[in-house]
Amino acid sequence: MPALATAQRSNQLSRTLARFQGLPAALRVPLMSFLLGKVVPFVGTASLRFDEVSSQRVVVRIRNRRKVQNHIKGVHAAAMALLAETATGFCVGMNLPDDKLPLIKSLKVDYLKRAQGDLTAVAELRPEQIHLITTQDKGEVTVPVTITDESGAAPIQCEMVWAWVPKARR
Template sequence: MSKPSLLRTAVDRVRRLPKPLFSRAVTRMFNFQVRFAGTAGIRFEELSEARSVLVLENRRKVQNHIGGVHAAAMALLAETATGAVFGMNVPASHLLVIKSMNIRYVRRAQGDLRAVATLGAEQRLRILSEPKGDLLVPVTVTDESGEQPIECEMVWAWTPKKK
């Protein structure tokens, strides 16, 4: 059995905290390591091996010229949500990298954004059983209206670390 990732180990340590404290602890831990996510103010609501739920508030720091969340910030939210759930499953002996991002901006975003990324049992087993590979990590980004301002395809890869 492979040693779990540092992210999973850290999340497991705070999992017993009440939900608001768990959310705050995971957000601080992740954003300390991934500083751009912290700069944007991405907040974790949920993080497990199967699912991540993240929120990005529409605030001045991430706004575009028309007062909505900037396109790059929307992409960052989707990438962070998929990377977090993917990172919960990649063993410590491996590196994870984003291989490709395909983002279609389909409508103007209204208010705050929420991203939900998931990995099925078959995908999680594949990460643990294959020495390297890549897979599409599903993510849905919605705004305050409940609509999807962007449609995303995020492909993540894992490969053994060099000794």
Template sequence: MPTNRLNRAVTLISKLPHALRTPALSLLFGSQVKFASTAKVRVHSLTFDRAVLSLANRRPVQNHINGVHAAAMVLLAESATGFLVGMNVPDDKLPLIKSLKVDYLKRATGALQATAVLTAQQIEAIGTHEKGEVVVSVTVTDEAGIEPIRCEMLWAWVSKKR
């Protein structure tokens, strides 16, 4: 597995007592992605191939019908995929969202959870190719276990040097 600043920090956090891991991962993520911090996106688990994040249905992220706002749903999905790509991108590369497609399927009920995954082949490509792109699979479910949105997130990586 490739090593970078993010996955080294996550490895250290994984050694904390279980009750402290989510708060520590969420604090780390929020320090880097201010908008996600403002929305209080929580990071529950993060490995090289899987990220699980959540967003509570709180007033600051609600729409006019007291559900999680459409933009907040996308923030959650983009955060899960971006953090996962970030775990695998070498320090000399920059991860960038290239495109996202979102289909709104159903009204969300309660809090949301996003689970993003990468295949072994995708991880290998991110770690070895100078630049490239990858569609990151992400599933967003609500408290009823239903997918209120279906997403396709296309991430790219490029050299930090111009």
């Protein structure tokens, strides 16, 4: 599956990332991750890695290293929530028209077990959700996201609700 779906380039974010589509993964992933870390500085601070970014699916990883660890040498709870929020937010952001502003409306994170090693988030939107995001002036969607650790287990369960509003106030 390509890192960026060619059918959806409706906004500045998707058009910018489309420029990297032809690059080999060894170059594309670090360049996209660097660029997206500049868009959202906290994402850059945590060194999140974007393995896949399309209008339907975003895959983001965080390495278990000192700057994101808790007191027991695992990925900190806040860093886990950041991972889920980032994957879902960029899923929405890839579809949102340039005249709209994405806003996290609510996030619910249940910590189920101790995470082992690095973590991966996979967020996906259904076609009907994409249709709402691209056509409604304002609204909200619950974006499904799965977080897994190196063992393949899901240490957390999340529910992320994203809203969008016009950028210009009326």
